[in-house]
Amino acid sequence: xxxxYPCLNWSMNERPNRTFRLASYxxxxxxxxxxxxxxxxxxxxxxxxxxxxxxxRISSDLIPFASHxxxxxxxxxxxxxxxxxxxAYIRQHNMRIxxxxxxxxxxxxxxxxxxxRSVKELAWHACFLDAMGLDATARLQxxxxxxxxxxxxxxxxxxxxxxxxxxxxxxxxxxxxxxxxYSLEDCLWISDRTGIPVLFDVFHHSLHGDGRPVxxxxxxxxxxxxxxxxxxLVDYSSQQPEKRPxxxxxxxxxxxxxxxLAASKGTDFDVMLEIKDKETSARRALALAQSxxxxxxxxxxxxxxKPSR
DNA sequence: AATGGTCAAGTCAGC
DNA sequence: GCTGACTTGACCATT
Numbered sequence: 036x037x038x039x040y041p042c043l044n045w046s047m048n049e050r051p052n053r054t055f056r057l058a059s060y061x062x063x064x065x066x067x068x069x070x071x072x073x074x075x076x077x078x079x080x081x082x083x084x085x086x087x088x089x090x091x092r093i094s095s096d097l098i099p100f101a102s103h104x105x106x107x108x109x110x111x112x113x114x115x116x117x118x119x120x121x122x123a124y125i126r127q128h129n130m131r132i133x134x135x136x137x138x139x140x141x142x143x144x145x146x147x148x149x150x151x152r153s154v155k156e157l158a159w160h161a162c163f164l165d166a167m168g169l170d171a172t173a174r175l176q177x178x179x180x181x182x183x184x185x186x187x188x189x190x191x192x193x194x195x196x197x198x199x200x201x202x203x204x205x206x207x208x209x210x211x212x213x214x215x216x217y218s219l220e221d222c223l224w225i226s227d228r229t230g231i232p233v234l235f236d237v238f239h240h241s242l243h244g245d246g247r248p249v250x251x252x253x254x255x256x257x258x259x260x261x262x263x264x265x266x267x268l269v270d271y272s273s274q275q276p277e278k279r280p281x282x283x284x285x286x287x288x289x290x291x292x293x294x295x296l297a298a299s300k301g302t303d304f305d306v307m308l309e310i311k312d313k314e315t316s317a318r319r320a321l322a323l324a325q326s327x328x329x330x331x332x333x334x335x336x337x338x339x340x341k342p343s344r
Numbered sequence: 345a346a347t348g349g350t351c352a353a354g355t356c357a358g359c
Numbered sequence: 360g361c362t363g364a365c366t367t368g369a370c371c372a373t374t
Binding site for chain 3: 279
Binding site: 182 | 350351352353354355356
């Protein structure tokens with residue numbers, strides 16, 4: 036088990052998600068921004084290694100406007116060396132990487148143009164991971180979406196559209212249960228028909244699930260992950276008190292997380308803490324998991340990974 | 345320097 | 360048909 040946090044690190048003076056307005060786009064500005072974002076990401080991964088975090092979600096803002104027609108720069112070629120170096124670092128320390136294209140990525144949209152844009156969006160993410168030389172354990176997670184008032188039809192459409200995806204995307208794609216439309220059951224239904232591994236979101240399951248115990252869900256979701264796809268991925272969060280149901284907590288609820296660790300004992304996975312204060316909570320989670328035999332730390336290639344302590 | 349309106353992309357509910 | 364919510368950081372124009 037690796038513990039991770041998404042995209043940003045507030046305690047460092049690094050921003051891996053710098054962007055700018057479309058109206059002020061220029062190739063030069065694009066290049067500068069990508070270069071800064073890459074350097075920041077590299078710095079955060081170094082920090083993660085030192086702190087013991089083996090799992091990280093790389094920001095989709097790293098390459099701004101990557102799938103937009105305005106972007107004519109061949110960034111994968113221009114930054115090939117930087118990307119290869121970053122990838123080598125990740126592989127050397129056996130780190131786990133995921134990316135989460137945003138909610139407008141809908142391979143099952145009714146409008147074929149939205150589908151085409153979504154495929155382009157997924158394609159650049161896949162290209163980015165490819166350029167780093169990462170294998171299929173580096174995942175692209177998306178929600179099912181595209182409901183248009185008919186869950187069943189949309190679920191079917193997702194399966195059909197998946198079959199048409201280029202292999203470079205298909206072999207990295209992962210579906211995640213969401214908090215309003217598609218439960219774990221739905222994702223498993225899709226997985227049965229496509230072989231897509233299912234990322235289990237604990238918090239979403241509590242908001243939109245069938246009430247089944249987390250331990251059962253984890254076991255079911257884990258069965259959808261092959262050796263190639265890697266360990267099961269899990270998103271964890273808890274409810275921010277006094278806020279609309281579904282609002283992610285500002286900071287880790289220590290007792291809720293400890294209960295989750297206890298309840299999940301029978302399954303191994305990498306867990307992403309979707310908590311707003313990022314690495315602050317991730318550190319506490321790491322401390323709470325210290326005595327958990329599943330916990331691993333990122334390590335060098337030659338040195339065998341061992342459970343911490 | 346601080347502030348606040350607005351930002352590529354999608355869907356849905358509510359007017 | 361249009362607007363705002365969803366959700367959330369940050370750009371950027373304005374003060």
